Amino acid sequence: MLFHVRMDVRIPHDLPSDAAAEIIAREKAYAQELQRSGKWRHIWRIAGQYANYSVFDVKDNAELHEVLSGLPLFKFMDIEVTPLLRHPSAIREDDS
Numbered sequence: 001m002l003f004h005v006r007m008d009v010r011i012p013h014d015l016p017s018d019a020a021a022e023i024i025a026r027e028k029a030y031a032q033e034l035q036r037s038g039k040w041r042h043i044w045r046i047a048g049q050y051a052n053y054s055v056f057d058v059k060d061n062a063e064l065h066e067v068l069s070g071l072p073l074f075k076f077m078d079i080e081v082t083p084l085l086r087h088p089s090a091i092r093e094d095d096s
């Protein structure tokens, strides 16, 4: 199943910068591993915001929840999920 996900990152201003940097480094490694696995299909920075639009390809809602709740930045994020399905007018064969 495909899901469009918006993540807004809100790291508290009083979090020490070395702690923030460590979490961000773990977030990057986690995200890149999921991209290599094919579960995290796209990640795009939203221009001018500490936020991204992503597309996940996972088995079901439960797997999406597991993936998202495992994000090192999870507790500092607002996350909005939109389930996707193939549009009847789509012509790309690999978009389903």
Ligand SMILES: O=C(O)CC1=CCC(=O)O1
Binding pocket: 007, 009, 027, 028, 029, 031, 050, 051, 052, 073
């Ligand atoms: O910077 C972000 O948008 C948050 C994030 C998600 C995966 C990642 O590496 O950073």
